[in-house]
Amino acid sequence: MEGLNPLSEEKRKKSIRTIELIVILILIILLAAIAVPNFLEAQIRAKKSKNYSPMRTLATVLESYYNDHGAYPPMRSLKDMTEKPDELEKAGGASLQTFSPVLTTPTAYIQRFENDPFSPYPLPFVYYTDGEGWMILSRGPDGDYDINPAKIYNSSDSYQSFSVLASPATYDPSNGTTSNGDIWRIKQ
Ligand SMILES: [Ca+2]
Numbered sequence: 001m002e003g004l005n006p007l008s009e010e011k012r013k014k015s016i017r018t019i020e021l022i023v024i025l026i027l028i029i030l031l032a033a034i035a036v037p038n039f040l041e042a043q044i045r046a047k048k049s050k051n052y053s054p055m056r057t058l059a060t061v062l063e064s065y066y067n068d069h070g071a072y073p074p075m076r077s078l079k080d081m082t083e084k085p086d087e088l089e090k091a092g093g094a095s096l097q098t099f100s101p102v103l104t105t106p107t108a109y110i111q112r113f114e115n116d117p118f119s120p121y122p123l124p125f126v127y128y129t130d131g132e133g134w135m136i137l138s139r140g141p142d143g144d145y146d147i148n149p150a151k152i153y154n155s156s157d158s159y160q161s162f163s164v165l166a167s168p169a170t171y172d173p174s175n176g177t178t179s180n181g182d183i184w185r186i187k188q
Pocket residue numbers: 138139140141142143144145146180181182
């Protein structure tokens with residue numbers, strides 16, 4: 001019986017190794033395709049839950065201030081709070097407002113303002129008051145502002161929360177990582 005040609009044996013081994021490598025690569029790609037979106041969604045869920053607690057705290061703080069002063073605290077421009085006004089402008093936040101320092105001094109209704117976890121650079125939540133009510137707003141996972149409270153918020157319209165909720169400007173968790181829209185809380 002003729003022995004195996006060492007060259008063709010070498011070739012056979014090489015092609016088996018190549019096939020093994022391709023199979024491993026395909027497995028890695030498949031695993032990444034499953035793991036990466038799950039990881040991104042988990043990140044968004046974590047950031048979103050980070051919104052709830054500070055927004056709840058701020059709601060309580062606003063009502064405490066109202067009880068003491070008979071008015072909600074004044075606003076200040078979000079632009080005053082950032083060294084990146086160009087990026088704020090690009091994100092659609094140039095005309096938005098946030099909390100004024102009257103909430104920290106002279107009476108400390110709150111020690112410090114939590115930053116919006118969806119802002120790529122440190123910036124507090126948006127705050128808007130029309131005098132009778134208020135809205136607190138986070139950019140949401142897309143990192144820009146889709147809601148301008150000064151344009152849509154009206155505390156005397158009790159149905160507005162439903163119309164805002166139904167609009168694409170509100171973050172929809174069922175859309176996961178691709179969801180546009182903002183996360184907000186209004187005076188109940
Ligand atoms: Ca948004």
